[in-house]
Amino acid sequence: xxxxxxxxxxxxxxxxxxxxxxxxxxxxxxxxxxxxxxxxxxxxxxxxxxxxxxxxxxxxxxxxxxxxxxxxxxxxxxxxxxxxxxxxxxxxxxxxxxxxxxxxxxxxxxxxxxxxxxxxxxxxxxxxxxxxxxxxxxxxxxxxxxxxxxxxxxxxxxxxxxxxxxxxxxxxxxxxxxxxxxxxxxxxxxxxxxxxxxxxxxxxxxxxxxxxxxxxxxxxxxxxxxxxxxxxxxxxxxxxxxxxxxxxxxxxxxxxxxxxxxxxxxxxxxxxxxxxxxxxxxxxxxxxxxxxxxxxxxxxxxxxxxxxxxxxxxxxxxxxxxxxxxxxxxxxxxxxxxxxxxxxxxxxxxxxxxxxxxxxxxxxxxxxxxxxxxxxxxxxxxxxxxxxxxxxxxxxxxxxxxxxxxxxxxxxxxxxxxxxxxxxxxxxxxxxxxxxxxxxxx
Amino acid sequence: xxxxxxxxxxxxxxxxxxxxxxxxxxxxxxxxxxxxxxxxxxxxxxxxxxxxxxxxxxxxxxxxxxxxxxxxxxxxxxxxxxxxxxxxxxxxxxxxxxxxxxxxxxxxxxxxxxxxxxxxxxxxxxxxxxxxxxxxxxxxxxxxxxxxxxxxxxxxxxxxxxxxxxxxxxxxxxxxxxxxxxxxxxxxxxxxxxxxxxxxxxxxxxxxxxxxxxxxxxxxxxxxxxxxxxxxxxxxxxxxxxxxxxxxxxxxxxxxxxxxxxxxxxxxxxxxxxxxxxxxxxxxxxxxxxxxxxxxxxxxxxxxxxxxxxxxxxxxxxxxxxxxxxxxxxxxxxxxxxxxxxxxxxxxxxxxxxxxxxxxxxxxxxxxxxxxxxxxxxxxxxxxxxxxxxxxxxxxxxxxxxxxxxxxxxxxxxxxxxxxxxxxxxxxxxxxxxxxxxxxxxxxxxxxxxxxxxxxxxxxxxxxxxxxxxxxxxxxxxxxxxxxxxxxxxxxxxxxxxxxxxx
Numbered sequence: 001x002x003x004x005x006x007x008x009x010x011x012x013x014x015x016x017x018x019x020x021x022x023x024x025x026x027x028x029x030x031x032x033x034x035x036x037x038x039x040x041x042x043x044x045x046x047x048x049x050x051x052x053x054x055x056x057x058x059x060x061x062x063x064x065x066x067x068x069x070x071x072x073x074x075x076x077x078x079x080x081x082x083x084x085x086x087x088x089x090x091x092x093x094x095x096x097x098x099x100x101x102x103x104x105x106x107x108x109x110x111x112x113x114x115x116x117x118x119x120x121x122x123x124x125x126x127x128x129x130x131x132x133x134x135x136x137x138x139x140x141x142x143x144x145x146x147x148x149x150x151x152x153x154x155x156x157x158x159x160x161x162x163x164x165x166x167x168x169x170x171x172x173x174x175x176x177x178x179x180x181x182x183x184x185x186x187x188x189x190x191x192x193x194x195x196x197x198x199x200x201x202x203x204x205x206x207x208x209x210x211x212x213x214x215x216x217x218x219x220x221x222x223x224x225x226x227x228x229x230x231x232x233x234x235x236x237x238x239x240x241x242x243x244x245x246x247x248x249x250x251x252x253x254x255x256x257x258x259x260x261x262x263x264x265x266x267x268x269x270x271x272x273x274x275x276x277x278x279x280x281x282x283x284x285x286x287x288x289x290x291x292x293x294x295x296x297x298x299x300x301x302x303x304x305x306x307x308x309x310x311x312x313x314x315x316x317x318x319x320x321x322x323x324x325x326x327x328x329x330x331x332x333x334x335x336x337x338x339x340x341x342x343x344x345x346x347x348x349x350x351x352x353x354x355x356x357x358x359x360x361x362x363x364x365x366x367x368x369x370x371x372x373x374x375x376x377x378x379x380x381x382x383x384x385x386x387x388x389x390x391x392x393x394x395x396x397x398x399x400x401x402x403x404x405x406x407x408x409x410x411x412x413x414x415x416x417x418x419x420x421x422x423x424x425x426x427x428x429x430x431x432x433x434x435x436x437x438x439x440x441x442x
Numbered sequence: 443x444x445x446x447x448x449x450x451x452x453x454x455x456x457x458x459x460x461x462x463x464x465x466x467x468x469x470x471x472x473x474x475x476x477x478x479x480x481x482x483x484x485x486x487x488x489x490x491x492x493x494x495x496x497x498x499x500x501x502x503x504x505x506x507x508x509x510x511x512x513x514x515x516x517x518x519x520x521x522x523x524x525x526x527x528x529x530x531x532x533x534x535x536x537x538x539x540x541x542x543x544x545x546x547x548x549x550x551x552x553x554x555x556x557x558x559x560x561x562x563x564x565x566x567x568x569x570x571x572x573x574x575x576x577x578x579x580x581x582x583x584x585x586x587x588x589x590x591x592x593x594x595x596x597x598x599x600x601x602x603x604x605x606x607x608x609x610x611x612x613x614x615x616x617x618x619x620x621x622x623x624x625x626x627x628x629x630x631x632x633x634x635x636x637x638x639x640x641x642x643x644x645x646x647x648x649x650x651x652x653x654x655x656x657x658x659x660x661x662x663x664x665x666x667x668x669x670x671x672x673x674x675x676x677x678x679x680x681x682x683x684x685x686x687x688x689x690x691x692x693x694x695x696x697x698x699x700x701x702x703x704x705x706x707x708x709x710x711x712x713x714x715x716x717x718x719x720x721x722x723x724x725x726x727x728x729x730x731x732x733x734x735x736x737x738x739x740x741x742x743x744x745x746x747x748x749x750x751x752x753x754x755x756x757x758x759x760x761x762x763x764x765x766x767x768x769x770x771x772x773x774x775x776x777x778x779x780x781x782x783x784x785x786x787x788x789x790x791x792x793x794x795x796x797x798x799x800x801x802x803x804x805x806x807x808x809x810x811x812x813x814x815x816x817x818x819x820x821x822x823x824x825x826x827x828x829x830x831x832x833x834x835x836x837x838x839x840x841x842x843x844x845x846x847x848x849x850x851x852x853x854x855x856x857x858x859x860x861x862x863x864x865x866x867x868x869x870x871x872x873x874x875x876x877x878x879x880x881x882x883x884x885x886x887x888x889x890x891x892x893x894x895x896x897x898x899x900x901x902x903x904x905x906x907x908x909x910x911x912x913x914x915x916x917x918x919x920x921x922x923x924x925x926x927x928x929x930x931x932x933x934x935x936x937x938x939x940x941x942x943x944x945x
Contacts (some may be wrong), residue, residue: 063559063562127502128752128756132828286577
């Protein structure tokens with residue numbers, strides 16, 4: 001029986017939540033954004049969502065292999081294939097897509113070949129392929145244009161995508177290619193996982209690493225070629241990696257990451273397409289990218305544990321705690337030196353010693369009911385006295401531990417004075433420390 | 443800008459006649475090659491550092507996001523001035539540079555959160571900024587001609603046409619006012635069109651409109667026949683000035699901060715420790731990169747410009763290990779690519795005419811291709827640079843494919859020689875000599891094919907290292923000396939392998 005951890009539950013909850021949100025978005029957009037779901041929009045939104053799923057899933061692998069920008073290079077590299085296919089077979093979509101795939105695939109091959117045989121890094125070889133293939137495409141394209149009176153619309157469509165021209169057949173094609181890609185992914189899941197995370201280990205175990213990597217790259221090429229029509233060359237890379245990056249924040253498991261990336265991709269693709277229908281001037285591809293980026297930002301900020309907001313909260317709590325402890329000890333020492341632990345301490349003294357952090361600490365101590373104001377002075381409450389002597393003793397014990405720990409033969413623990421040493425060491429060790437402390441003080 | 447051009451032209455005219463300059467620059471080929479070379483030189487200098495810093499694709503990102511800078515600066519100027527600004531306004535260039543820096547800042551912010559890898563951060567940041575630019579263009583810049591095709595492709599072949607005319611002699615500009623005798627005054631109906639009435643109808647109002655009033659530059663005045671003597675004009679392409687300035691800036695930047703750039707590229711930690719502020723230098727580098735990208739926009743377009751940043755330095759990196767040589771070589775490779783790239787666009791590959799090739803293809807496959815090869819100049823330049831990269835990749839003396847193959851083959855041969863001679867040395871004069879050293883069966887001991895063994899033995903024999911005697915292979919005195927030397931250099935003093943002595 002599989003045990004669901006808290007993280008698993010969170011991920012499944014998130015998947016359900018996003019799906020619900022996506023479903024709710026449709027009536028919302030109808031009611032408040034005056035979007036009418038005509039045939040075109042239904043097709044485009046469906047295509048966007050499907051493409052989001054395909055590219056999100058395959059993009060996850062590109063991210064994990066640190067090949068995020070491969071999408072950028074390969075989408076540009078498709079141009080000569082498109083132009084060549086146009087030159088040889090005319091304006092027929094299947095041939096154009098085949099041409100695009102062939103050219104991109106050659107690009108992948110070249111990137112691998114040059115990176116393996118020279119000291120050039122992968123980013124440089126990707127840049128070379130991007131520029132050189134695109135230039136070859138432009139040369140062919142300008143040649144075509146000089147030959148006939150084909151307009152430059154072809155290039156513009158290629159660069160920016162043309163979401164409105166997406167037809168039912170295109171959507172079916174995306175579904176078909178995506179289905180085949182997922183089938184391969186499912187069959188070779190274990191192998192892909194291995195070559196993604198530890199190619200050396202995979203090679204040592206007799207897997208054909210190079211072949212598997214090329215196969216994975218080929219699947220990514222397929223996703224890119226499908227997406228060119230909708231998102232265009234430049235934005236395709238964002239479509240490919242943004243869902244995966246967002247998904248990566250929520251989980252440490254590949255399976256969950258991939259499913260989450262699919263959901264994020266579908267959400268971004270679908271809602272981006274719908275949002276672009278709000279106003280006729282809004283282009284579809286860029287809207288999808290903006291929605292994806294918002295998802296990434298939300299994930300980076302909010303993902304439990306990892307997210308920036310949680311980090312910030314944790315940092316703030318630690319800082320307050322530290323300030324409070326410091327002030328508490330200052331109060332204790334001052335009062336102790338003045339004869340009674342009930343002695344009120346002038347606020348000026350505390351702030352003068354501790355600076356702005358002391359104000360923070362005082363506020364927190366007051367919230368905890370450990371100090372009370374006494375005019376312009378502060379006095380420890382009975383609980384405060386207890387807490388203060390506790391923390392002061394803790395610090396003294398740490399001092400003793402640091403000085404005599406070896407001598408007393410105590411086990412080694414990392415010094416962290418925010419922690420109670422009495423919890424870190426055994427009762428017997430603490431007793432020895434306390435004995436030593438009593439000897440030193442008395 | 444205009445003033446600078448004039449000074450430079452004055453300087454130029456000490457050496458050549460204005461007619462010569464005009465006819466030289468009027469040739470699209472010359473202007474295109476000059477502009478391409480300027481881009482290639484500045485791109486190569488900066489690109490070398492980007493490549494070595496592992497930031498090769500940053501130029502790609504910047505080349506896309508400068509569009510956002512241009513659009514935002516455009517909209518701000520539109521709001522402030524109330525009219526569409528000139529597309530070559532320096533404010534737009536500044537906006538583009540700011541966008542370049544913004545890309546880097548956004549990327550680093552994403553990266554520094556520790557949640558996104560460097561390459562992924564770049565892949566997120568620039569599509570977003572580009573998407574925003576496209577949305578802004580679609581939403582706000584409606585009646586303005588921000589031609590996306592031109593931004594993407596560039597028009598280096600037309601650069602010569604967009605020029606400033608500098609007047610050198612007979613410079614008489616004419617201004618015609620309505621009371622000038624040369625003014626042509628027409629009486630026109632001012633409200634006919636708006637009211638939809640004929641000039642003969644009642645209520646039609648008339649005014650005197652001057653059709654040829656205005657200020658005429660010397661060239662225009664001559665064309666309109668307003669002055670008697672033809673002025674001597676010199677047409678100077680605007681792009682050359684802009685790019686020359688940017689190239690000078692680049693050379694100045696790299697020259698001035700050469701030491702700092704070198705240090706922060708190869709050892710950023712040391713640079714920081716010595717107080718060189720590598721982060722600041724990095725931003726400065728990005729600003730210069732953005733400027734070059736913007737300057738190259740008109741000529742080669744935003745996608746192809748990255749070729750000038752990445753490909754020549756990559757080729758040079760395969761040819762040399764010295765930074766100074768790499769800078770020089772990459773600039774040269776870029777310039778050579780530009781020079782031959784122009785010819786490629788016009789159907790000539792190096793010294794080879796391509797019309798024949800196309801005709802051959804037509805005859806073979808019946809494709810009906812046009813035999814007139816005429817294609818994008820900037821793209822052809824990039825292809826030519828790529829060709830040079832391929833040449834460097836294959837033939838580089840140190841890191842090329844050919845030399846690597848040759849070196850590996852030599853190593854294989856050397857290794858085979860060594861083991862065979864070692865084997866003979868080990869058994870020669872021993873009892874087992876008659877089993878181990880038989881020529882015809884020697885290959886079994888190595889699990890080699892007989893042919894390979896025959897090849898190795900023939901080689902060893904022809905260099906007098908082994909001799910054949912009664913069906914056995916034995917070392918010659920030279921061969922023994924060779925093995926001795928090998929054992930002394932490769933093995934420890936008492937015959938143990940060095941590897942065994944390692945800790």
